[in-house]
Amino acid sequence: TKTQSLNFASTTPTLVSLDVGGCQLEDIRSLPLFRNLRELTISPELLKNPKDLELLKSTAIPFIRTPSDPKKQPRVDFFRKYLPLN
Numbered sequence: 001t002k003t004q005s006l007n008f009a010s011t012t013p014t015l016v017s018l019d020v021g022g023c024q025l026e027d028i029r030s031l032p033l034f035r036n037l038r039e040l041t042i043s044p045e046l047l048k049n050p051k052d053l054e055l056l057k058s059t060a061i062p063f064i065r066t067p068s069d070p071k072k073q074p075r076v077d078f079f080r081k082y083l084p085l086n
Contacts, residue, residue, distance in 0.1 A: 006030045021067035028052050032059055039063045039072075044082045053083050 006020070006028050015034055019041040026048040031037075032055070040061050044053055056064065057079055064078040065071065 006034075022046070024048065025052075028055060031056060034059075034061075037061050039065075041065050041067060043067065053079075057083065 006018075006025065014036055016036050017039040018034070018037060021041040021043050023043065024046040025042070028042075028047070037059075038061065040056075040063070042056070042064065043066055044050070047053070062075055063072050064075045065073040066078075066082070069078065069081075
């Protein structure tokens, strides 16, 4: 998919669900601006910078999943699977 940044959606403050699964994202720095976001589908293996998962962890998004994970997967389950322990 051609989407490389989440900046396109940062002007939509009421966005509650975002599916960018399958997108090779180069920049997710605007993600903390999505204060109403409750559900995110993302492909961590396609992130240009794997350290962006740490940024994702700093958000308050309650449900984070990959396209193959169950809907409404709690964020803790996502990070348990995809964020390597330091």
